[in-house]
Amino acid sequence: MDNLNVRQTIDGELEALRRNLLNLANRAGEAVRKALWALCHQDRILAQEVIDSDDDLDSRALKIDEECLLFIARFQPVAQDLRTVSSISHMAIDLERIGDLGVNVAKFALKLSDRPFVKPLIDIPRMGEILQEMIDATMRAFINGDVEEAKKACALDDPIDDLERQIFREMLLMMMENPRIIEEGTALITVARNLERAADHVTNLAERVLYAVTGKVVSASQFRRPKAPRDAAHGR
DSSP, X not given: OOHHHHHHXXXXXXXXXHHHHHHHHHHHHHHXXXXXXXXXXXXXXXXXXXXXXXXXXXXXXXXHHXXXXXXXXXXXXXXXXXXXXXXXXXXXXXXXXXXHHHHXXXXXXXXXXXXXXXXXXXXXXXXXHHHHHHHHHHHHHHHHTOHHHHHHHHHTHHHXXXXXXXXXXHHHHHHXXXXXXXXXXXXXXXXXXXXXXXXXXXXXXXXXXXXXXXXXXOOGGGGSOOOOHHHHHTTO
């Protein structure tokens, strides 16, 4: 096979890997969106649907990883091709974990589906909206090789952290005033924590995009606001 045909084959295989990764990203984001809808609308059927979809997400992520290993074995890529396929393999893992966190939220949606909320859900849905913005920006950055979109995704982790802290403080005060809502309050705190963890995985995605595009290993923290001393002390 001549060099031109080899290059065409490599490009075709990379494009297939990109499509599969985009599909996985859509499904991971969908898992979180559906789980939050199920939580906010106390929809047990939808929550169970998210839980039941977990195996499919896992198998898709595993298939991408296997295809990346096969690509490396067949073509022994170097430079940007190697960075791209390596990034796809790592990104599949983070997307699968985002899907897992969506499943966790769906489990809490089931748990809270038969009882009134301790307060209207405002901040948690907002966390979900920002998380989806992060995923969308990261995948656009990946497809278009857009460094600025990847940086934007990293910066969006700040409002996610702010909302998670706000929910924690608010729930803690409410539970101190009314111990009877401890179970429900703790559940909402845990939902917020799962969304915050999902956002951390998206920053991992953005770091991988930046590496694939620039060839440089960078930290998402470079594109976020500086940590306050208290945050740094707590590893946040």
